[in-house]
Amino acid sequence: MNKNCFFVIPAAGAGTRMGGDIPKIILPIGGIPVIIRTLTTISAFADMHDDLGVHIIIVTTEDLMPKIKKMCSDSFPDMDITYTLGGASRTESVYNGIKAITDAGDTDAVLIHDGARCLVTAEDIDAVFAGLAGHAVSCSATPVKDTLKKVNIKDSGDVIVESTPVREDFYAVQTPQGFRYKELLQCYEHAAANHITATDDTALAEAVGIEVFLAKGSYSNIKITTPEDIAVAYEIIRSRGELEPFED
Numbered sequence: 027m028n029k030n031c032f033f034v035i036p037a038a039g040a041g042t043r044m045g046g047d048i049p050k051i052i053l054p055i056g057g058i059p060v061i062i063r064t065l066t067t068i069s070a071f072a073d074m075h076d077d078l079g080v081h082i083i084i085v086t087t088e089d090l091m092p093k094i095k096k097m098c099s100d101s102f103p104d105m106d107i108t109y110t111l112g113g114a115s116r117t118e119s120v121y122n123g124i125k126a127i128t129d130a131g132d133t134d135a136v137l138i139h140d141g142a143r144c145l146v147t148a149e150d151i152d153a154v155f156a157g158l159a160g161h162a163v164s165c166s167a168t169p170v171k172d173t174l175k176k177v178n179i180k181d182s183g184d185v186i187v188e189s190t191p192v193r194e195d196f197y198a199v200q201t202p203q204g205f206r207y208k209e210l211l212q213c214y215e216h217a218a219a220n221h222i223t224a225t226d227d228t229a230l231a232e233a234v235g236i237e238v239f240l241a242k243g244s245y246s247n248i249k250i251t252t253p254e255d256i257a258v259a260y261e262i263i264r265s266r267g268e269l270e271p272f273e274d
Contacts, residue, residue, distance in 0.1 A: 029077060029078055029079055030078070030079040030080075030081065030129075030130060030131070030134040030135070031075075031078050031079070031080050031081070031134070031135040031136075031137060031155060032081045032082075032083065032127050032130060032134065032135070032136045032137070032207075033068055033080070033081070033082045033083065033136075033137050033138075033139055033202075034083045034085065034120055034123035034124060034127075034136060034137070034138045034139070035061075035064065035082060035083065035084045035085065035123070035139055035140075035141045036085050036112065036116060036119050036120055036123070036138070036140055036141060037051045037061055037084055037085060037086040037090070037094065037112075037141035037142075038085050038086045038087050038090075038111075038112025038113075038119050049090060050142055050250050050251070051086070051090065051094070051141050051142060052090070052093055052094065052097065053250070053256070055144065055250075055256060055259050055260060055263065056260060056263045056264075056268065059097055060141065060142055060144045060250055061084075061094055061097060061098070061141050061144070062097055062098070062101050063144035063145070064139070064141050064142075064143065064144045064146070065082070065098065065101070065102055065105065066101075067144075067146050067147060067148055067151065068080065068082065068139075068151065069102065069105065070148040071148040071151040071152060071155075073148075074148060074152060075155075079106075080106070081106045081108070081127075082105060082106060082107040082108065083107075083108045083109075083110060083123045083126045083127065084098070084107060084108070084109050084110075084123075084141070085110055085111070085112045085119045085120065085122055085123040085126075086109065086111070086112060087111065087112060088111060091109055091111070094109070095109060108126050110122050110123055110125075110126045115223045116223070116224075116225060117214075117217055117222070117223040117224055117230075118223075120138055120214070120227060121214045121217070121218060123138075124136070124210060124211070124214055127207070130207040131207065132206065132207055132208035133206050133207065133208070134206070134207045135155055135158050135204055135205075135206065135207075136204065136205050136206075136207050136210050137151065137154060137155065137202040137203070137204045137205075138201060138202060138203045138204075138205070138227050139151075139201045139202040139203075140201045140249055142249050142250040142251065143200065143201055143247055143248070143249050143250075144250060144259070145246050145247055145248055145259055145262055145263070146166075146200075146201075146202070146244075146247045147244060147246075147247070149244075150166055150200075150202070150243055150244050150247055151202055153166065153241040153242050153243070154166050154202045154203070154204040154241045155204060156241070157204065157239045157241045158204050158205075158206060160239070161237065161238075161239035162205065162206050162209040162231075162236055162237070163203070163204065163205050163206075163209060163228055163231045163236055163237065163238045163239060164203075164204040164205075164238075164239045164240075164241050165199050165200075165201075165202075165203045165204070165228045165238055165239070165240055165241065166199070166200040166201060166202055166203070166240075166241055166242075166243035166244075166247065167197040167198060167199045167200060167240040167241065167242075167243050168197060168198050168200070168242075168243045168244070168245055169194070169196075169197055169198075170193055170196040170197060170198055171245075172193075173190065173193055174190070174191055174193060174196060175187045175188075175189075175190055176188045176189045176190075176191060197240055199226060199228065199240070200243045200247050200249075201227075203226070203227045203228050205227070205231070209231070209236055212234060212236075213227070213230040213231050213233070213234055213236070214230065216230070216233065216234050217230050217233070246262045248262075
């Protein structure tokens, strides 16, 4: 692999399930905005790799871009950050971020990470990055804890169980999802040509027959989506010792 790692950070979602007037990507948790917590962890990963060129591409909306730029420049004045606008879907937004990468080598690492997964650890990121040493695609994931049911949804709306698959056969994928640059372009060019959209980047790799390696993730790497996630995130942050005992 070459000595560059690009992070494409989708931060363009409307966050309609969160409610309220503040977009989730800039919502403070424990006094620190979600996007800044995410970048803080990426900075910690960069500190683990002194010889690695770390570059950030934040994909956001026109109205949010000035706010995010200000937050990021205040908190990380020396971080290499490029900003670009999102598209009509997550797939289109990520592709816009990829197209903003202008100087990557074929084997450079590109890690796609949801800006709203602000509890990711540097170790989570490093596990995905390390996976790219032996695989074209590497994704953070955890074994499924719950028993799963395959169902049939009747015309009436009733949900009926058809079978119970073996739980050990299933993992829940997270981000970061890492690609070597050459294969990432292949995946997204194929998706664009065939009008494919996906909520998960590695699904695009599966569509072109590229093997996906699952790296060890963390159950605490939740995505901030609903108000309940804020409460959970706050307790995770507190358990990590990142808050003062009586800090709001």
